[in-house]
Amino acid sequence: MPKESTYSAISKSLWLNSAMISKHLDNSLGAIHGIGLSEYMVLLNLEEAPGQTLRRIDIAEAIGRTASAVTRMLMPMEKIGLVEKVANDRDARVSLVKITAAGREIFTNASVTLDAKSKTLLKNIDSEEAKLLLDLLHSI
Template sequence: MNTINKNSETAITLWVKTASLTRKMDASLASVHGIGFLEYIVLHRLINAPGNAMRRIDLANAICRTASGVTRMLSPMEKIGLVEKADNPRDARVSRIKITKTGEEIYHDATNSLNEKSNQVMTHVSEKQIEGIIVSLDHMNL
């Protein structure tokens, strides 16, 4: 009769806590800025990318979604003017996506809310512990 080990229990804890964290962030961002946490992450990646633009496939990998998922989630974001198509890819298969001026504004406003919320969530977590989480996650084979 196999019993669950410490690493598996850790995986479960990570899953549940992150789900809870995501809900908090979603609520915090959606009410005021009209975007979810994942959409925020997309804007964050774009704004930190060279030329504020990325290939859709690279974005997909960065946010752990499929190419299809990216196509589908970007379409409404494009419609409300947060992102737009970027041009001149040498490779005609590629269509790059770019954050717009509006997207940047929303991003900066949302950053404020997110910072507040994450400070609130992590009030009782020390800087050393935060550093520890980052390092440990980085050591995982993911």
């Protein structure tokens, strides 16, 4: 059997860890705030965007999903009033998405939950290592 490289070991570990962690966070957010991690990431990106507004395609890019996933994800989010549609007068093809006050509220609350849960899940890593890990993840 050929010796496995550190790189494929990282891929595997990343795959496994992320599966576990995502599931935990998803369940927590879902139970408490009624949204999943994907929805949370949408809100996060909208919150940080200039004018709290983004095109659907940019959301898709930002969260690593396809445009169709975003379309379907936003339907219920719009229905319950977390986001709203905004037209773009320069380009009739795009339908902009804007976070609402209700959406911002949910986002803020969910952030607290996410934070707390993340700390518990990553309790084996001290804050020194955490910074290091974050840097490494960002450089990928």
